[in-house]
Amino acid sequence: MSFLTSALLSSSKATMQWIEERTGVVAFAKPLLFHHVPRNAKWWYVFGSATLMFFTIQLVTGVCLATVYAPSAAQAWESLNYIDKEVPMGWMLRALHGWSSNAMVVMMAIHMLQVFLHASYKYPRELNWITGVFLLLTTLALAFTGQVMRWDQDAYWGLGIGAAIADRIPLVGDQVRALLLGGPIIGGETLNRFFALHVFILPGAALGLVGLHMMLIIKNGISEMPKPGAIVVPSTYREGFEERMKTEGVPFVPEAVQRDMVFCGVCLIALVALAAFYGPFGPGGMPDPTLINTNPRPDYPFMWLFGAVSLLPPASETAIMLIAPGVGVLVLIAVPFLSNSGERAPSKRPAMVLVALVTVMAIAALTWEGMTSPWSPVMDGWSALPTPAKFTHGRTPLEMQGAVVFQFAQCRNCHSLDGLGGKRGPELDDVASRLSYDQLVRQVQQGGGNMPAYGKNLDSAQTAAVVAFLATLHPSNEPDAKIPGAQLPPPPGSANAH
């Protein structure tokens, strides 16, 4: 017996040696596992590991989902319903993927907040911070493209708004929009594009960045708990740090990793519980803004942006939507360059603590705003607010059908008639004196501003009808907005009596 064990042991040792000689894998892994970390770090440093765990869950569940998901506009929605209802525990897979995505963003934000409060980004860890910022951007991009994968109404509207933002870019707006959507309107091409982004390009980028981030952690070590008076001086820092790690540090395995494991375990349980209780996200209604029961909302990571947009005065939206995100990213990247030495303790950096506090509170408040009144549309306007009599009398049957389409396609949720309806878009009581027939068609098909593009979701008859109706909305002393040679034939024999 003991002979057998020792024979096995020595042969496995020989195998290890054989592999090690050719790959150097042990030599590579050793510092990863046993590098010294500060003894006093305790529970503060578990958030990064938890983020990594959620990322791993995303990779695993994502690969599983990709085996069943059909990335085509015609089948995506159905295939998600299939996963939910037919694939054993398929709904759980989707739920885990969805909740873990949100959890990853949250955990990453907490991690970032901790790093910011402890000023761990100071010398020599500036690049740790910057790769972190890029990881944040990649993760948000993954969350956004993931929401599109659901190919439901939320996805559709989110895309519509995204396209509208792209549209605002001066000069190249049309091209950026086409690049994003794979065409002028949201269609099958769009889903293909976002699928490629979501499963190849962005995860690849994320993996690379995670590798870089880890490499920098090994290279620069984990920062110590900040102590007032323990000042970072770039010229002497590294020497002192390495010395302290040697004498006071503890090896990552098994000392620090225990806490990581416990925390990750708790996170995992919470994740499974959330997934089991609340189930997967969507898919909501079919990707068709013309169907009933739309209550479009972006996923949580973008809720605060949604909220911000709903608070902005319309005139400033273009500037703010285009410029603010860029400025925000630049500020984040600039953080370690603004000050990379000196005090790290929060008690000595009250201004920075205030900045963090205000940011967190602003994002929380805007998220709340986004959840409660993102577009301030009147969600049941389409089914509750009748077309005022003055806009139905003397209309042709086609124009009347257009008034119905105006309700059916939920235009009323954003647009008011005679003061009743959503205030998200302009009141349309006399829109025909502002816009020509062609412009009305274009507005409905391509959207613009904050209006979703209806594109193919209204067919030519629905578009003709709703535009015929819109064309009658003007003061009674003006003629209807009819342009000969328009894309759609003006309704023959339409009555001009108003």
Place this chain on the structure above:
Amino acid sequence: MKRAVMFCSMVLCASGCDRPSASPAVQHVALAGELSTQSAFDTNCRGCHSQGAEGAALPLVNANYWKVATDATIIQAISHGQGRSMPAYLASEGGPFTAEQITSLVHGMRTLWGDGQPGGGGGISPVLTAGSASAGALVFSTACASCHAGQGTAGSVVDPMYLRMISDQGLWSAVVYGRSELGMPAWNQAMPGRPTGLSAQEVCDVVSWISSQRVSNEKVTK
């Protein structure tokens, strides 16, 4: 660790190991049965079906409507939708209501706006049946053309785009119930020169003729 596994499996089984119960399902404002008929109608239907002079689709607050239409046809329309713009309200078709809620909504509306009769009256058969387009052409030229053609005050009912929007049932209902608030007569009723309005067959004929004007027979299904 063992405990964690146990907890997870408990959680999973609590949820029935099946579809999660609280998955973000259809949200809607009002459910018939829970709320009064009037407020269910106000939140879900009034945007299209006028009450009084307003509104774009066929008025349901119309005694003539409830005299003729039977619960079966009404429930059919509400449950599964009709034409291009009447949404299906049955939960299994993506709508907000259960079958029971739809039935109680219909009974509620009949109590509010009908005359206590179950429908099937009004001197006309309550269903659209096959008609003759050539006979319908004659009906149209004598009964309808004065308003709907040439210098008439009403718009075209054979506009190709219009015909792609409305169902045959919708045409039938427009003729039988009319749109009194817009000046369109109800043709099951007495008319100057037509003491009994149009017969059930004449209505089906004229619908058949209008429907035959659809371009390349693009019929609105349902």
